[in-house]
Amino acid sequence: MLTPNGQQLMNEFLRLQPQLQQLEHEVFSQLQDVLKAQGVELNAIESRVKTEASLRGKLERKGDKYHSLSDITDLVGIRIITFYTDDVDKVAGIVKRLFAVDWSNSIDKRKAHELTSFGYNSLHYICRLKGDGPLSSIPFEIQMRTALQHVWSAIEHDIGYKGVVQLPPEFRRQFSRLAGMLELADDEFSRLRITMTEYRRQVQSLVKSGKLDEVPLSNDSFRSYLELRPFERLNQRIAAINQAELFPVSLMIFMPLLEHFHMETLGDVQRMLIDNGEDAYQLALSQLAVTDLDILSESVGLQNLCIIHAIRKGEGRAGVLRVFETINGHHPYNEALTDGIMQQIESLPIKNKK
Numbered sequence: 001m002l003t004p005n006g007q008q009l010m011n012e013f014l015r016l017q018p019q020l021q022q023l024e025h026e027v028f029s030q031l032q033d034v035l036k037a038q039g040v041e042l043n044a045i046e047s048r049v050k051t052e053a054s055l056r057g058k059l060e061r062k063g064d065k066y067h068s069l070s071d072i073t074d075l076v077g078i079r080i081i082t083f084y085t086d087d088v089d090k091v092a093g094i095v096k097r098l099f100a101v102d103w104s105n106s107i108d109k110r111k112a113h114e115l116t117s118f119g120y121n122s123l124h125y126i127c128r129l130k131g132d133g134p135l136s137s138i139p140f141e142i143q144m145r146t147a148l149q150h151v152w153s154a155i156e157h158d159i160g161y162k163g164v165v166q167l168p169p170e171f172r173r174q175f176s177r178l179a180g181m182l183e184l185a186d187d188e189f190s191r192l193r194i195t196m197t198e199y200r201r202q203v204q205s206l207v208k209s210g211k212l213d214e215v216p217l218s219n220d221s222f223r224s225y226l227e228l229r230p231f232e233r234l235n236q237r238i239a240a241i242n243q244a245e246l247f248p249v250s251l252m253i254f255m256p257l258l259e260h261f262h263m264e265t266l267g268d269v270q271r272m273l274i275d276n277g278e279d280a281y282q283l284a285l286s287q288l289a290v291t292d293l294d295i296l297s298e299s300v301g302l303q304n305l306c307i308i309h310a311i312r313k314g315e316g317r318a319g320v321l322r323v324f325e326t327i328n329g330h331h332p333y334n335e336a337l338t339d340g341i342m343q344q345i346e347s348l349p350i351k352n353k354k
Contacts, residue, residue, distance in 0.1 A: 005066075006059035012069045013055055016138075020049045023135045024076045027099075027127075027142075031078065034094055043081040043147040050075045073105055073126045076140035081150050084190045088144045092123055095142055099127035102139065122149060148186045152179065200224070213267035219255060225266050226251055234277055234301035238284040244296045251299055257306050257326050261313070272309050279350045280304035286344045303327060307341060311350060317342055 002010060028047040035042060055075070059066070066072055080091050095101070105126040122145030129136045145153075199220075206215045207224045215221045231251070239246050263269055283304050303323065310319030320341050324334040 002056065002059055003064065005064070009059060009066060009069050009072075010052075010056060013075070014052070016069065016075075017049070019135060019138065020076055023129070023138055023140060024049050024078075026129070026135065027076065027078055027140055030098055031080065031095075031142075034098060035080075035091065038090075038094060040087060040090055040094070041083055043083055043150070044079075045081070046079045048077055050077070070137065070139060073102075073139040074141040076138070077143070078140065079143045079145075079150075081145060081147050083147055084193055085146055085186050086190050088123060088146060091144050092125070095125055095127065095144070098130075099125075099142075100130050100136075102126040102128070105139075146186050148182050148189075152182055207266065212270050213265050215266045217258060217263050217265055217269065219252065221266055222255060222258070222269070223252065225269065230270065230273060231298070231301040231305075234273070234280060234305075235296075235298055237281050238288070238300055238304075239296055241285055241288045242291065242293055244288075244294045246296055246298050246300075249297050249299050251302055253327050254299075254302055254306065257323060260322070261306075261309060272305055276305045276308040276312070279308045279348070282348055282350075283308060283341075283344060286348060287341075299327065307345075308350060311345060320345075 024047050028045070032045060035045070050072075055072070058072070069075070082088050082091060102125075107124045109122055109124065122143050125142045125144070126139050127142055128139055203215055203221045204224045206212070207221065207228065212225070215225075235246055238244075258269060261268075261272075263272070280301060281304075284300065306323045307320050310316075310323060313319065315322070317338060321334060321338045324331075324337050328334055328337075
């Protein structure tokens, strides 16, 4: 049952609904645009205006605490969920620049050191829009936490852990162990990202310096290698056969083939290019000389390199078919492509052909 003061606040809340919804949209849009522009990877960003039922329950429980509607600081709420703990601080810095933060009512719950508080270790900022616009007098809450903290909080709520007056000691210990494990995982994921970022920088430096034999072949290293456009000269030679135009495609689909060929470093890929480049061009010459194709994919050079490599390794028709199955997916037309390539290869003086 609402007190007269509580009913007055409820009536004011209902009148304020259009402004609250406008404020929710404005804050959400600003945050979404800036976070995207800053390149912050998010698990989710959520927003809501407090429902009438939720506010009524709050006023029934502690309505005497609020003298005006502005004392209720979470009528509009935004929740930003990051993947990594260090991104929470990055998001907080963006929030501080965008909005006026009420530090006296904001709280950093991450400073709590209770073992079972992991799911509540989030930043809660009470903010207002900057300036003196019609919405700037209405406070709103922004919560910032990691995905693991969010999941843990949801599980705690679902189990009803916080609502239990007294749990048996073995249950409390179990919750403490799980909370500690998740907190450790949260920290370790952030450390792992820092380590991986540094590794990628080292790989890029080695690639740019040409020390390709020192770089293990991986998705990251191959992507850095492709930034050097190593197959461009071969592609241009092939395109010149018919004065064709090259259109860009991702060459990452070739990674399974390179792994199949037991290539361990970028130096192995570079040697395939050097050793097979001329034969790959001759194969393209036999393919295109009797056609009028004037548009080619940028994958043409690496495709032919892989075909020649498979032939020279003695994989024969099965190896050529594997190339087409890898880059085209399973398709009946791959068989016909393979047969056509095999006929052309028979007429070519490929070095070390088995």
